Amino acid sequence: MLDIALVGCGGMMPLPNRYLSSLLLRFEGRMLLIDCGEGTQVSVKQVGWGFKNIDCICLTHFHADHVAGLPGLLLTIGGSGREEPLTIVGPQGVGHIVRSLCVIAPEIPFPINFIEIPARGATDIAIPLTSYALSASPAEHNCPCFAFRVDIKRKGKFDLEAAQLLPIPRNYWKVLQSGQDIEHEGRLYAPDMVMGQERKGLAVSYCTDSRPPRGLAAFVRGSDIFVCEGHYGEDDKLDKAKSHKHMLFSEAAQLARAGEVKQMWLTHFSPAMPNPEAFIQVARNIFPNSHVGYDRMTATLSFEED
Amino acid sequence: MLDIALVGCGGMMPLPNRYLSSLLLRFEGRMLLIDCGEGTQVSVKQVGWGFKNIDCICLTHFHADHVAGLPGLLLTIGGSGREEPLTIVGPQGVGHIVRSLCVIAPEIPFPINFIEIPARGATDIAIPLTSYALSASPAEHNCPCFAFRVDIKRKGKFDLEAAQLLPIPRNYWKVLQSGQDIEHEGRLYAPDMVMGQERKGLAVSYCTDSRPPRGLAAFVRGSDIFVCEGHYGEDDKLDKAKSHKHMLFSEAAQLARAGEVKQMWLTHFSPAMPNPEAFIQVARNIFPNSHVGYDRMTATLSFEED
Numbered sequence: 001m002l003d004i005a006l007v008g009c010g011g012m013m014p015l016p017n018r019y020l021s022s023l024l025l026r027f028e029g030r031m032l033l034i035d036c037g038e039g040t041q042v043s044v045k046q047v048g049w050g051f052k053n054i055d056c057i058c059l060t061h062f063h064a065d066h067v068a069g070l071p072g073l074l075l076t077i078g079g080s081g082r083e084e085p086l087t088i089v090g091p092q093g094v095g096h097i098v099r100s101l102c103v104i105a106p107e108i109p110f111p112i113n114f115i116e117i118p119a120r121g122a123t124d125i126a127i128p129l130t131s132y133a134l135s136a137s138p139a140e141h142n143c144p145c146f147a148f149r150v151d152i153k154r155k156g157k158f159d160l161e162a163a164q165l166l167p168i169p170r171n172y173w174k175v176l177q178s179g180q181d182i183e184h185e186g187r188l189y190a191p192d193m194v195m196g197q198e199r200k201g202l203a204v205s206y207c208t209d210s211r212p213p214r215g216l217a218a219f220v221r222g223s224d225i226f227v228c229e230g231h232y233g234e235d236d237k238l239d240k241a242k243s244h245k246h247m248l249f250s251e252a253a254q255l256a257r258a259g260e261v262k263q264m265w266l267t268h269f270s271p272a273m274p275n276p277e278a279f280i281q282v283a284r285n286i287f288p289n290s291h292v293g294y295d296r297m298t299a300t301l302s303f304e305e306d
Numbered sequence: 307m308l309d310i311a312l313v314g315c316g317g318m319m320p321l322p323n324r325y326l327s328s329l330l331l332r333f334e335g336r337m338l339l340i341d342c343g344e345g346t347q348v349s350v351k352q353v354g355w356g357f358k359n360i361d362c363i364c365l366t367h368f369h370a371d372h373v374a375g376l377p378g379l380l381l382t383i384g385g386s387g388r389e390e391p392l393t394i395v396g397p398q399g400v401g402h403i404v405r406s407l408c409v410i411a412p413e414i415p416f417p418i419n420f421i422e423i424p425a426r427g428a429t430d431i432a433i434p435l436t437s438y439a440l441s442a443s444p445a446e447h448n449c450p451c452f453a454f455r456v457d458i459k460r461k462g463k464f465d466l467e468a469a470q471l472l473p474i475p476r477n478y479w480k481v482l483q484s485g486q487d488i489e490h491e492g493r494l495y496a497p498d499m500v501m502g503q504e505r506k507g508l509a510v511s512y513c514t515d516s517r518p519p520r521g522l523a524a525f526v527r528g529s530d531i532f533v534c535e536g537h538y539g540e541d542d543k544l545d546k547a548k549s550h551k552h553m554l555f556s557e558a559a560q561l562a563r564a565g566e567v568k569q570m571w572l573t574h575f576s577p578a579m580p581n582p583e584a585f586i587q588v589a590r591n592i593f594p595n596s597h598v599g600y601d602r603m604t605a606t607l608s609f610e611e612d
Binding site: 013015016037039041042063064065067068069072075096097100101104 | 348
């Protein structure tokens, strides 16, 4: 099961009743966080999944409202007893940015590995210690910025009948199931001889701080949950959205519809919009399964029945 | 009148119901902030005095729980329309630390001036745009750290009879009152010829992240409010306090008593102490006018009647 928590849903600055936009995923006990603004660690604490198993932090871009909480979170993860390496993924220069911020946190007790995303994006980055496959696609903001997609891939079913027909000992079946070839009596056996086609996995996508990016519908296609910026609710804020490089509810809904996602959660609300719920119909008119995000909105996704 | 707000009272990490330790002063509409941890700007917003007139930020030391909120706060101050320079005071290296943190906030729209405190401390630093006189005295932490004292000085009374005896035009009286010498018909007149002795002003002192520092009682002497760390309530935490370089409630109370302050506010509570009120009697047995601080605890001080 994949647990998802929208840690915060605010844009630009943290507010007394709204943490900054951030998403936490948990699968097989391992966690991946997208963005970490000022105060994110406080809401993560309230989510209640602990800090120690946060294995990866993905940064969409380097504006303060998406990264200023990093030194505090890293110290708190350290305080939780983590010693395993942690991976931080972000646009080019991510190592420099994180090291600059951590001038006030020199005593982080675990190694940090950085993965720089090339400008064109990246596909299926394996995140160490986890089963997450991370992809990144360029967003359209006033600085380098990425949308993310996290896939949990699912192998095909084990074909017992096919396995029984192979002249190999039964204890080799597991090896093939794990994806490795085996050699037996001079002959090579490959996993696809006993495994069915890859089954539908789980996918969560996340896009904030962007105009509607080219290619995003294809990038998020079929996501179980698409978390998308809806910085402004009203359509008459289009000029403002264009000049600040943000999205309207209606633009997010168009992306959700074009990407044929299962549901969309809106996030990254303007501080000038205290009640985003008031505009939900704008999104639902275009994409009915739209939801206004709120701090610590959660969901659990399971693989489909076979 | 001097307004004082304890913006937060937590130590080490921000908690869902406790912001990090920070103090905000307001006099004649101009503000001075001591320390700025992650989330401080959110509590400052709740204090309700605005952001634009924050003229000075004093940093006790460079641990994340005292400075990580700086980039966000500076951006929010910028968003409030400030264009006047802002002064940041801190231990040596303050400019480097703030510039490193602000790698994620390159667009701050006002100049920042830095004042580095020498290791031995400093007395009566005039803070531009304000009437604050700031002093700093070394604390005893595991890195360079200072206690602060903020004085609002008060001139003596104007001596009308003495002024009338001087052979100078009446419109020169104001010049003398403002502290400037004047020359009239070849003779020099000084302010002390018409002004009485300096009267008692107002003083607020602040000391966190320290063992009880040598000389601190003299440094805070007579303060109207002494805000002091009480990291642990129980006396049996002395060994822990010594090893982490923090103070007990009882040690803070001894400093308050020795310094003959008017009242003491305890702050910077350990995250492991959810209910510091439970230990208030430990402090009051030593210094009766002790108070357990809480987020946005406020007070207003006025000059004494003449």
